[in-house]
Amino acid sequence: MSDLSSVVVIGASLAGLHAARAVRRGGFDGDLTLVGAEPHRPYDRPPLSKQVLAGDWEPERTALASTADDDLDLTWRLGQPAAALDVAARRLELADGAVLSYDGLVIATGAAPRRLDDGGRAGVHVLRSLDDCLALRADLEAGPSRVVVVGAGFIGAEVAATCRGRGLDVTLVEPLPVPLGRVLGDEVGATLAEVHRDEGVDVRLGVGVDAVEGGERVERVRLSDGASVDCDVVVVGIGVAPSTSWLEGSGLPLQDGLVADATCRVAPGIVAAGDVARWTHERYGEDVRVEHWDHAIAQGTHAGQSLLAGDGARAFAPVPWFWSDQYDRKIMLAGRTQGYEEVRVVDGSLAERRFVALYRRGHQVVAAVGMNRPGPLAKWRQRLDDDVAWTEAVDG
Amino acid sequence: MRVVVDYDLCESNAVCMSVAPEVFEVRDDDFLYVLQDQPPEELRAKVEEAVERCPKQAISLED
Numbered sequence: 001m002s003d004l005s006s007v008v009v010i011g012a013s014l015a016g017l018h019a020a021r022a023v024r025r026g027g028f029d030g031d032l033t034l035v036g037a038e039p040h041r042p043y044d045r046p047p048l049s050k051q052v053l054a055g056d057w058e059p060e061r062t063a064l065a066s067t068a069d070d071d072l073d074l075t076w077r078l079g080q081p082a083a084a085l086d087v088a089a090r091r092l093e094l095a096d097g098a099v100l101s102y103d104g105l106v107i108a109t110g111a112a113p114r115r116l117d118d119g120g121r122a123g124v125h126v127l128r129s130l131d132d133c134l135a136l137r138a139d140l141e142a143g144p145s146r147v148v149v150v151g152a153g154f155i156g157a158e159v160a161a162t163c164r165g166r167g168l169d170v171t172l173v174e175p176l177p178v179p180l181g182r183v184l185g186d187e188v189g190a191t192l193a194e195v196h197r198d199e200g201v202d203v204r205l206g207v208g209v210d211a212v213e214g215g216e217r218v219e220r221v222r223l224s225d226g227a228s229v230d231c232d233v234v235v236v237g238i239g240v241a242p243s244t245s246w247l248e249g250s251g252l253p254l255q256d257g258l259v260a261d262a263t264c265r266v267a268p269g270i271v272a273a274g275d276v277a278r279w280t281h282e283r284y285g286e287d288v289r290v291e292h293w294d295h296a297i298a299q300g301t302h303a304g305q306s307l308l309a310g311d312g313a314r315a316f317a318p319v320p321w322f323w324s325d326q327y328d329r330k331i332m333l334a335g336r337t338q339g340y341e342e343v344r345v346v347d348g349s350l351a352e353r354r355f356v357a358l359y360r361r362g363h364q365v366v367a368a369v370g371m372n373r374p375g376p377l378a379k380w381r382q383r384l385d386d387d388v389a390w391t392e393a394v395d396g
Numbered sequence: 397m398r399v400v401v402d403y404d405l406c407e408s409n410a411v412c413m414s415v416a417p418e419v420f421e422v423r424d425d426d427f428l429y430v431l432q433d434q435p436p437e438e439l440r441a442k443v444e445e446a447v448e449r450c451p452k453q454a455i456s457l458e459d
Contacts, residue, residue, distance in 0.1 A: 046451060294411065297449055323409055323451075330407070375422040378410030382417075 012036025015274025
């Protein structure tokens, strides 16, 4: 059993909450503090681009912490971003100047959305936090003539779908010739774009945004192909950057994320989890960073356990997976497509928008993508975990 | 222990199935089936994890 007496978890979202649960359930009975940059108690982010943005759910319904968490005996420090870390002295400074001492630390500060140079104009949004969602929702409720969504990744695609569900005109702008083409391949990526076209979205592929123009409020977006799109609202979904700027100067290793070993340990007494963490994934033999919902739960839990276990910590090497809901389509990806050499549809077809596609690298199946096939995808997830061979998968 | 699924909330994400395949199965028709609605006590930890990890909070336990 560990000899920790005081544990601080920085980051009060999915990974941080699950790390706190794991630490307490692992038998830790000392002081446990949960620090959050946002003023809110932990909430669930997936509904922010769907049910909450659509106006079907009120924000309260996204609350993550349940009554069971009352037993965690947490000290909450919300609305206080972490500002600096003194690793040698084991002291954490918050934005308001308060200093917390710890002997065990979980870093789960997540990531922040990348932005365009928008001149600070009103009507230009990103979508990450509950406050982001409510600000965007208010703009959508005002009945904009057109919404431009920049980036046809999963967030952008879900926002486009939700806006169409509200009956709004939408232009979806994607710099790549095929949305998610690098990740999913051209055929599957093109199918995703077609789903949006069928639903009446004006999809512009292979073009970037040169300028966001207007007065105090956005009035139009100028594209790299010379076109100009009039709009009242812009939503920027061009990815996130891990929230590590507060760690510069701490001496902890930073490289597009906070670098951890296979067990999620960064340094003695410090572990990392969630979007911020880049760790050595033994299944893939490389350092990876994963931004998925289920991953935040699993890695938060694992990091909390690693903190208690110290040198006895186990490696964390799960098959990553996530889902995305767009219109009446549910898209799921299990595994990692990086470096794939072949894609094959093994169930259904791209044309009917109901399929399972497998990705091969060498002799192995490395990923499975499904559209409206959650049952089979769940089974493929398990088979990926069992390192299924390609010949066995496509023949059986 | 009795497993209750709110099928109005369930979206067949199949997280429960990967946590506790003895109890939950999303089949080829993409619907969730509860294989045993009163699972034995030794599965309690797994079922509780499935409850906690359901993205839609669609599963609950009645004792």
